[in-house]
Structures are given as C-alpha cells and as structure tokens.
Amino acid sequence: xxxxxxxxxxxxxxxxxxxxxxxxxxxxxxxxxxxxxxxxxxxxxxxxxxxxxxxxxxxxxxxxxxxxxxxxxxxxxxxxxxxxxxxxxxxxxxxxxxxxxxxxxxxxxxxxxxxxxxxxxxxxxxxxxxxxxxxxxxxxxxxxxxxxxxxxxxxxxxxxxxxxxxxxxxxxxxxxxxxxxxxxxxxxxxxxxxxxxxxxxxxxxxxxxxxxxxxxxxxxxxxxxxxxxxxxxxxxxxxxxxxxxxxxxx
Amino acid sequence: xxxxxxxxxxxxxxxxxxxxxxxxxxxxxxxxxxxxxxxxxxxxxxxxxxxxxxxxxxxxxxxxxxxxxxxxxxxxxxxxxxxxxxxxxxxxxxxxxxxxxxxxxxxxxxxxxxxxxxxxxxxxxxxxxxxxxxxxxxxxxxxxxxxxxxxxxxxxxxxxxxxxxxxxxxxxxxxxxxxxxxxxxxxxxxxxxxxxxxxxxxxxxxxxxxxxxxxxxxxxxxxxxxxxxxxxxxxxxxxxxxxxxxxxxxxxxxxxxxxxxxxxxxxxxxxxxxxxxxxxxxxxxxxxxxxxxxxxxxxxxxxxxxxxxxxxxxxxxxxxxxxxxxxxxxxxxxxxxxxxxxxxxxxxxxxxxxxxxxxxxxxxxxxxxxxxxxxxxxxxxxxxxxxxxxxxxxxxxxxxxxxxxxxxxxxxxxxxxxxxxxxxxxxxxxxxxxxxxxxxxxxxxxxxxxxxxxxxxxxxxxxxxxxxxxxxxxxxxxxxxxxxxxxxxxxxxxxxxxxxxxxxxxxxxxxxxxxxxxxxxxxxxxxxxxxxxxxxxxxxxxxxxxxxxxxxxxxxxxxxx
Numbered sequence: 001x002x003x004x005x006x007x008x009x010x011x012x013x014x015x016x017x018x019x020x021x022x023x024x025x026x027x028x029x030x031x032x033x034x035x036x037x038x039x040x041x042x043x044x045x046x047x048x049x050x051x052x053x054x055x056x057x058x059x060x061x062x063x064x065x066x067x068x069x070x071x072x073x074x075x076x077x078x079x080x081x082x083x084x085x086x087x088x089x090x091x092x093x094x095x096x097x098x099x100x101x102x103x104x105x106x107x108x109x110x111x112x113x114x115x116x117x118x119x120x121x122x123x124x125x126x127x128x129x130x131x132x133x134x135x136x137x138x139x140x141x142x143x144x145x146x147x148x149x150x151x152x153x154x155x156x157x158x159x160x161x162x163x164x165x166x167x168x169x170x171x172x173x174x175x176x177x178x179x180x181x182x183x184x185x186x187x188x189x190x191x192x193x194x195x196x197x198x199x200x201x202x203x204x205x206x207x208x209x210x211x212x213x214x215x216x217x218x219x220x221x222x223x224x225x226x227x228x229x230x231x232x233x234x235x236x237x238x239x240x241x242x243x244x245x246x247x248x249x250x
Numbered sequence: 251x252x253x254x255x256x257x258x259x260x261x262x263x264x265x266x267x268x269x270x271x272x273x274x275x276x277x278x279x280x281x282x283x284x285x286x287x288x289x290x291x292x293x294x295x296x297x298x299x300x301x302x303x304x305x306x307x308x309x310x311x312x313x314x315x316x317x318x319x320x321x322x323x324x325x326x327x328x329x330x331x332x333x334x335x336x337x338x339x340x341x342x343x344x345x346x347x348x349x350x351x352x353x354x355x356x357x358x359x360x361x362x363x364x365x366x367x368x369x370x371x372x373x374x375x376x377x378x379x380x381x382x383x384x385x386x387x388x389x390x391x392x393x394x395x396x397x398x399x400x401x402x403x404x405x406x407x408x409x410x411x412x413x414x415x416x417x418x419x420x421x422x423x424x425x426x427x428x429x430x431x432x433x434x435x436x437x438x439x440x441x442x443x444x445x446x447x448x449x450x451x452x453x454x455x456x457x458x459x460x461x462x463x464x465x466x467x468x469x470x471x472x473x474x475x476x477x478x479x480x481x482x483x484x485x486x487x488x489x490x491x492x493x494x495x496x497x498x499x500x501x502x503x504x505x506x507x508x509x510x511x512x513x514x515x516x517x518x519x520x521x522x523x524x525x526x527x528x529x530x531x532x533x534x535x536x537x538x539x540x541x542x543x544x545x546x547x548x549x550x551x552x553x554x555x556x557x558x559x560x561x562x563x564x565x566x567x568x569x570x571x572x573x574x575x576x577x578x579x580x581x582x583x584x585x586x587x588x589x590x591x592x593x594x595x596x597x598x599x600x601x602x603x604x605x606x607x608x609x610x611x612x613x614x615x616x617x618x619x620x621x622x623x624x625x626x627x628x629x630x631x632x633x634x635x636x637x638x639x640x641x642x643x644x645x646x647x648x649x650x651x652x653x654x655x656x657x658x659x660x661x662x663x664x665x666x667x668x669x670x671x672x673x674x675x676x677x678x679x680x681x682x683x684x685x686x687x688x689x690x691x692x693x694x695x696x697x698x699x700x701x702x703x704x705x706x707x708x709x710x711x712x713x714x715x716x717x718x719x720x721x722x723x724x725x726x727x728x729x730x731x732x733x734x735x736x737x738x739x740x741x742x743x744x745x746x747x748x749x750x751x752x753x754x755x756x757x758x759x760x761x762x763x764x765x766x767x768x769x770x771x772x773x774x775x776x777x778x779x780x781x782x783x784x785x786x787x788x789x790x791x792x793x794x795x796x797x798x799x800x801x802x803x804x805x806x807x808x809x810x811x
Contacts, residue, residue, distance in 0.1 A: 048654045052810040074656035084647030088577040089570065090547070100566025101655035127547065129577070145651075 001026050001153040001184030002047060002076075007056030009042050016042045018208035019056070024153065024184040029175055031199035032188040035238050039208040040188040041081065044157045047186065048078040061152050074102060077146030081157040083138040087131035091122055091141055094130060095148055102149035116144035119174065135162040143171065147178065154178070156187045160194055172198055192230040206238045258358065258366035261349065280735045287738065292385045299389030307393070317390075318496050324386070325488035328379045329415055336375040336419025343371045344420065344530065345427055345537045354534060364526040368519070371420060376412040383408065387495070396499050403498030406508065410515035411491045417518035424525055427533035487511060548573055563657050567665040574644070588633060592677075596684060619691040620756045623699045626682045627706055627748030630674060634714035635740055638670035640731035641715060642806070643722045659806035667715045667799060675707040695759065698784075702755055705791035709798075710744055716798030717743075720805040747794060754787040 002024040009017040017039040024030040034040050045051045047058055049065055049072070058065040061075035085094060095113040099105065104112065117123045120140040130138065139162055146154055159175075160168050175185055175198060189195055195202055196216055204212040204219065212219045220233050302320075306313035344350075344367050353363060387404045390396075490507040497504035555569050642663070645652060652662055682703050686696050721736025731737055758780040765772055 048650075050650060050653050050810060070656040070658065073654060076654070078650075078654045080650055082647070084650065086570065086574055086648050088574040093570075093573065097566045097570045098651065098655075100562050100569075101651070101657055103562055103656075105562035105565070 001028075001061060002030075002155065002186055003057075003059040004043065004047065005057040005059075007043065007046060007053045007058060009039075009046060009051060010054045015208055017046070017053075020205065020208070020210055022186075022203045022210065022213065024186045026152070026182045026184050027179050028200045029179050029185045029187060029198050031195035031202035032186055032205065033190075033192065033195055033202055033234060034188075034205035038205045038238075040205055041157055043205070044078075044155050044186070044188055047155045048076065048080075049073050074149070075152055077149070077151040077154040079139075079143055079146045079154065079156040079159060081161060083135070083142040085130050085138060085142060088129060090127050090129055091117065091133075092126040094141065095145055098145040099148055104149055112148060116148050119147075120144045121170065136164055136167050139163060140167060140170075143174070147174075151183070153184045154186070156185060158188060158190065160189065160191050168194075192234055196230045204234065204237055212237055255362040255365035255369070258353065258362065259369060262370065283742075284735070284738065287742075292381075295382065296385035296389040296392075299386045300393045303390045303393035314496075317499075318492060321390075321492035321495055322489050324383075325411065325491045326486065328383070329411075329486065329488045332376055332379060332412060332415035333419050335378075336371055336416040337423050339375040340367075340371045340416075340420040340423040341427070343367045343374065344423065344526075345534055350534065354531075360527045360530060361523065364523050364530065368416070368420065368523070368526075372412060372416050375416050375419070379412065380408060390499065394499050397501050399501060399503070400495070400498040403494060403503070403508075407491050407494045407498075407511065410511040411487055413515040414487045414511070414518055417515070417522045421518075421522045421525060424522070424529055424533060427537060428529050487514060546576070548576065551576075563661060564665045564668075567662070568669055571641070571644075571666075571669050588636065592629070592681065596681070596688075618689055619686055619695045619699055620752055620759075622682060622685045622689065623702060623755070624748060624752050626678045626685075626699075626703060627710075627751070628745070629681065630678045630703075630706060630710050631741060631744035631748065633674055633677065634670070634710050634744065635732045635737050638666075638674065638711050638714035639718040639737055639740055640723075641666040641670060642719045642802075643724060643731045646724050649724055653810070660803045663715060663719055663799065663803050663806060666718075667711060670715060671707060671711045674711050675704065678707060679703050692763070694762075698755060698759060702751065702787070705788055706748070706751060709747060709791040709794040712795035713743060713747070713798040714740055716800075716802035719802030747790070750790065751787050754783050754790070758783040 002022075004020055004022045006019045006021050007017055008015065008019055020039070020043055022030070022032075032040055032043070042051065046053050047060070047065070049069055052066075058072075060072040063072035063075060065072045086097075089097065092113055095116060096109055099109045099112065113126075114123070117126055120143060122137065122140055122144065125133065125137065130141065133141065139159075143156075143159070146156075156175075159171055163171060172194070175187070179185055179200075187195075187199070199216070201213070201215055202219060203210050212222050214222070216230060219237075220230075222237070303317065306317050309316070388401075391400050391404070394400075487510075490510045493507040494504045494511065497507075551572060552569065555565055555572070558565065558568075560568070642649075679700065682699055683696070686699060717736050717740045718731070721734060721739070723731050723734055758776070762772060762776060762780060764770075765776065
C-alpha cells in the first residue's frame with residue numbers, strides 16, 4: 001500500500017530524514033515511533049505529497065508519488081497532526097468539498113457524508129460552522145474526510161492528540177475496522193500504549209534514520225529487554241530514560 | 251509582577267526585532283522597492299504641500315485664511331480616520347488578540363494591561379496618519395520659512411491630537427462590547443466600516459467640490475467656502491490642532507488651543523482608563539463565548555453552482571470560496587471602501603457638468619473616455635489587490651487539503667482565476683459603460699473602451715492570481731496581503747500595465763478622432779495604425795495574463811521542494 005524506499009530529505013546542510021525505508025501492507029496498522037524532531041512528521045509529509053524528497057522513492061497503492069502524483073494522492077487519506085480546516089464551512093459542506101476534490105459528487109456524496117458523520121459521531125454537528133468546534137471535533141472531522149473517498153492507504157500524524165478517552169477509543173475502533181477491510185494505515189504516535197495495542201508492526205526513527213523495525217516482539221528482542229511495556233524499550237533504543245536528570249533537577 | 255507597563259509591549263518589540271534580523275532571499279530587493287516607493291510618496295507629498303503653501307502666500311490674508319481652513323480640514327479628515335481606525339484596532343488589541351489569553355491569566359493589574367494595550371492601539375491606529383502628516387507639515391514649514399518653534403509645536407500637537415480619537419474609539423469599543431449581544435465584535439466592525447464609508451460619501455456630497463468648476467458664477471464659490479467652513483466647529487480637536495499649528499507658523503504660541511488639546515487628551519485617557527478597569531474584564535469574558543453564530547446555509551447558491559457546466563473539483567472549489575467569502579464579515583468589510591470608491595466614481599461623472607465649462611468641446615469629452623478607462627483600470631487594480639491577490643493566501647493553514655488531494659496546482663490556480671475574473675469584469679465593465687453613458691461619448695469609443703476592459707480584466711486578474719501564488723502569506727491575515735511585498739509589486743505592475751494599455755489604445759484613437767472632427771478622410775494608414783496598436787494592446791494583455799498564471803502555477807508546484 002505505502003512503500004518508502006531510501007528516502008532522504010535535506011534542508012541545506014541539515015538532514016532531517018536519512019535513507020528511511022518502510023512498507024505498509026494491506027490491512028496493516030504500522031506504527032511510526034520516534035522522539036521529537038526525529039523526522040516522523042517530515043516523512044509523513046513527504047508521503048502525503050506536501051514535501052518533495054531530496055532523493056528516494058515513495059509509492060502509494062503502486063503509484064509513484066513523483067511520476068504519478070495525482071493517482072498516488074487519490075489512493076491516500078492524510079490526517080495531519082494539527083487539524084487546520086476552513087472555519088467558515090459547516091461540517092457537511094467541508095466533507096462535500098473534500099469529496100469534490102477527490103471527484104466524488106452527485107447523489108453518492110450525501111449518503112457517504114452521512115456515513116462518515118455517523119461513524120465519527122458528528123452527525124448532529126453537520127450544519128454547524130467548523131469555527132465552533134473543539135479541537136477533538138475538528139480532529140474527528142479531518143479523519144472523516146480522510147476516510148471519505150475510501151482510500152486503500154492512510155497516513156496519520158499523531159491521531160490521539162486532543163481527543164477525550166471516548167474519542168480516542170472511537171478512533172482506535174475505526175482504525176481496527178478499516179484495517180480489517182484491507183486499508184493500510186501508517187500512524188505516527190508518541191503514545192506507546194496505543195502503538196502496542198493497535199499496531200501490527202512498528203518502525204522506530206531516531207535522528208532521521210530507522211533504528212528498529214518489526215513487530216513489537218521483534219523490537220523488544222532487538223533492544224535486548226524483556227519488558228512487557230514498550231516505553232522502556234523505546235527509551236533504551238532512542239537514548240536513556242532521563243529519570244536521573246529529572247531527579248537531579250527536582 | 252510590578253514591572254512597569256512597557257514590559258508588556260516587549261513581546262511585540264522582540265518579534266519586530268527578530269523579523270528585522272531574519273535574512274531571507276530577496277530582502278534587499280524588497281527593501282529597495284519599498285524604500286523607493288516610500289521616498290517617492292513622501293517626496294510627492296512634501297512637494298505638493300510646499301508648492302500649495304507657496305502659491306497661497308501670493309494671496310496674502312486670503313491665502314492665510316485658506317491655509318487655516320486647509321489645516322482644519324486636513325486634521326478633521328484624520329480625526330475621522332483615527333476614530334474609525336481606533337475602534338477597529340482596539341477591538342483587536344483589547345478583546346480579540348491571541349496573547350490576551352496569556353496576559354489575562356497572568357497576575358497583571360488591569361491598569362497596567364490598559365496602558366500597554368492603549369499604547370499599542372495608539373501605535374497601530376495612528377502610525378499612518380503620522381507618516382502622512384510629517385512630510386505635509388514639513389512642506390508647509392519649509393514654504394513659510396517657519397522657525398524651529400513651529401516644528402516643536404507640530405510634535406506637541408500631534409501627540410494629543412492622536413490620543414483623543416484613540417481614547418474615544420477605545421471607549422466606544424468598550425461600551426459596544428459590553429452592550430451588544432453575541433457576535434457583537436464582528437458587528438461592531440461592520441457598523442464602523444459602514445459608518446466610515448457612508449461618512450466619506452456624505453462629506454464629499456456635502457461640500458460639492460464640483461462647484462469650483464462653475465467659474466462663471468462667483469457667488470457660488472463664496473457659498474462653497476461657507477460650506478467648507480460650516481462643519482469645522484471650534485469644538486473639535488481638529489480645529490484646535492489647526493489653530494495651534496498656524497500660530498506656530500507665525501512664530502507664536504496659541505496657549506488656549508494647545509491647552510484644550512492636552513487637557514482633553516489627558517482627561518479622555520484617564521476616563522477611558524477608569525472605564526477599562528471597571529468593564530474590560532466583563533467585555534473580554536463575553537467576547538470569549540463560543541462563537542456559535544447565525545449564518546446562512548446558501549442552499550440557493552448550492553443549487554445555482556450545481557447547474558453551472560463545470561467539473562466536480564472546480565464546482566466544489568468555487569462553492570467553498572464563495573461561502574467562505576460570504577460568511578466572513580472581515581472580507582465583506584473590505585467591500586465597503588470599494589463601495590464608497592464606486593459611488594464616488596459614478597458621482598463624479600454625474601456631477602461633471604461638461605456643458606457648463608466653456609472650454610470643453612466634443613473632442614475633449616471623448617478624450618475624457620480615456621480618463622474613464624484609466625480610472626476603471628485603477629478601480630480594477632484596487633479590487634484585484636483586495637480580493638484576487640489574497641485568494642491563495644486565504645487558504646491559510648487548510649492549504650494542506652488542496653496539496654494532498656489529487657488535483658493539480660494548475661487546476662487549483664485556474665479555478666481561483668475564474669472565480670476572481672467574473673466579479674471584476676462585471677463590475678468594471680458596468681462602471682465604464684455607465685460612466686461613458688453619463689459622459690455621452692462617441693459610439694466608436696464606447697465599443698473600444700468596453701473591449702479594452704475585457705482584455706484588461708483578464709490581464710490584471712491573471713497578474714493578481716499569479717503574483718498571489720508567488721508571494722502567498724498563509725500564516726498571516728489574508729486581508730493584510732494587499733500591503734505585502736507581493737501586493738505592492740502587483741500594484742506597481744498593474745499601474746504600469748494600465749498606463750501602457752491606455753497609450754496603446756489612446757494614441758491611434760485620438761488621431762482617428764481628430765480627423766473625424768476636422769472632417770478629414772480616414773486614411774488606410776490610420777486604419778492600419780489602429781489595428782497594429784490595438785493588436786499590441788491585446789497581445790500585451792494576453793501575455794501578462796498567461797505568463798503570470800504560468801509563473802503562479804510553477805511557484806505553487808515548487809512549494810514542496
């Protein structure tokens with residue numbers, strides 16, 4: 001579904017992403033983990049077509065993102081970390097507009113919009129302006145848009161930020177169900193419990209390079225630890241717990 | 251916690267410093283372009299003010315009278331501008347600014363907050379007036395060989411003169427925010443904008459400057475001056491400022507009017523400070539209410555757009571742009587100055603009674619059609635810089651949606667072009683036809699100017715769309731995009747384009763008209779010349795249109811680099 005092949009992104013002399021390779025298979029939820037500034041968002045923005053890689057190749061559903069950008073984008077749903085949307089549109093209008101961008105119009109769009117609003121529990125807000133929405137509601141609306149055109153692959157940047165426990169559970173259920181229907185999901189997250197609970201495989205990126213890849217068990221073995229939780233494994237791989245420093249400061 | 255109030259202004263100063271220190275490609279070009287424009291404008295204002303004052307010296311006491319009248323009128327105009335500007339600015343600085351969340355949550359006393367915000371409002375609302383008045387007052391002083399006392403008086407006059415309307419504007423905002431129901435903030439802006447636009451039209455209608463053209467009826471000129479003087483009441487700060495400055499020009503001091511200015515400024519500030527301490531928090535709290543608003547669904551618009559023969563993508567882009575525009579009052583507010591401009595434009599042509607001016611001939615009337623074309627061109631440029639240039643910037647933070655969707659940047663930008671072209675073409679075409687009808691020009695010229703407007707619209711809307719894509723400001727308020735580097739570059743290029751087009755159309759047409767009025771035959775050479783020049787004007791328009799659009803599309807495509 002999503003293939004990232006030795007992708008590099010440089011800003012002048014700074015290399016933000018350094019030879020990253022990963023693939024997301026149909027029906028797979030692939031966790032993309034890493035500390036702040038490791039290159040997760042840059043990688044996701046390249047997959048979404050927002051940034052051009054300095055080198056390397058990205059394919060979505062078999063379409064090369066450089067050579068066949070429009071077909072690749074039509075196959076992808078993208079959910080950014082911050083849900084910037086048109087504040088002066090209603091939720092329904094926003095989804096219909098989004099459908100239009102993907103060529104969905106006419107009779108089919110209204111029923112699909114209703115489905116998505118129901119799925120993400122936004123139905124009663126259909127005719128309200130987006131400017132009156134909370135952060136979590138905007139996040140759910142962006143997710144509705146991402147799944148609206150039935151993409152075979154989805155890239156998600158920090159999906160749980162700003163969601164209440166009910167919203168977070170809803171999103172997890174939706175992701176599981178979508179994956180069950182064959183959608184490949186690449187999800188960057190800082191919430192390791194979510195990654196552990198949802199992801200079939202994970203990739204850990206640090207300083208622009210993939211340092212570990214595989215199932216949660218594979219990664220645990222790579223770190224040489226027997227911890228049940230992913231957090232100590234993650235900290236071991238990405239460089240220390242920091243607890244000693246915290247004690248010193250406190 | 252007890253640091254003086256200027257501490258609260260530091261974030262803005264630091265932000266400005268950081269912006270100034272940041273070096274980007276093209277900074278030097280921008281500095282040169284903006285610097286040259288600023289110097290040119292200041293020089294022109296200084297020159298105009300110097301020349302006019304020198305001319306008035308010739309008329310002795312009558313000249314002095316006119317100068318005093320002129321100063322009072324100048325200050326009255328700025329008083330109105332400052333009052334309007336401070337209502338809008340104080341609404342933002344006292345109630346809507348994002349950093350208020352930090353300041354209101356911090357242990358900052360209401361008085362310190364008021365002083366900091368009032369200083370910021372003063373700066374934001376009055377800088378333009380100060381920048382404009384400086385070369386005017388220096389020009390007057392230089393022409394009258396004024397002593398240094400005049401310049402000291404000028405500074406000491408401008409400070410309280412700016413303070414008074416800002417204090418009143420802040421007080422008005424404070425009252426309105428506390429009194430009006432939900433959504434009042436935007437309503438206030440709407441109200442103030444409407445009042446300002448209406449005031450401009452009414453004042454001009456009131457003084458009827460066209461009477462000066464009626465040189466054959468001198469008593470009317472006397473009436474004209476009487477009309478000019480009537481609203482300049484001695485109770486207004488503009489009158490006090492004018493009188494203080496005039497006294498300074500003559501080497502004296504007008505203690506009474508200077509005193510009136512300073513005491514009023516001080517009293518107004520103290521009163522509004524006390525009122526702010528009492529009612530600011532209540533108003534701020536109400537302005538934080540969830541903006542669940544009444545708004546229109548525009549179902550008819552939906553149906554109409556769906557009837558239009560266009561692709562799904564273009565239809566949805568058009569619907570989205572129209573609905574966002576119609577629901578955003580700050581965008582609609584931008585229409586108000588335009589409305590005032592259009593009213594003035596048509597009003598000028600209506601009152602321009604050419605038959606009463608003895609030296610006006612049929613030929614001059616027809617030449618006036620080109621003045622009309624030029625004015626239509628400038629209206630077109632103004633509309634384009636306000637509404638078409640910011641079209642790409644208006645996508646703001648939501649532009650990721652367009653960039654991640656399967657539509658090409660070419661389709662996106664062309665959709666913006668067509669959305670901008672229709673209203674611009676319709677407006678300027680209607681204006682030109684109406685003005686030409688009012689003037690009663692030659693039918694041949696009516697056709698030529700109507701055709702020219704079509705080509706000019708394509709070129710200027712294309713230029714605005716293309717440059718708007720080359721110099722977008724996604725992070726900033728799109729309403730301010732017109733004043734950015736790209737906006738200024740557009741205006742310069744647009745003015746050049748209009749001038750060149752008028753020359754290309756006007757020159758061969760004037761030769762044709764001269765021959766017709768002299769009863770001479772139109773030679774084949776004249777016809778060929780008209781065709782060549784008209785062809786050149788068309789080619790210029792088409793090239794400007796297509797090259798600008800191509801450049802805009804490329805700039806958008808390069809964004810992902």
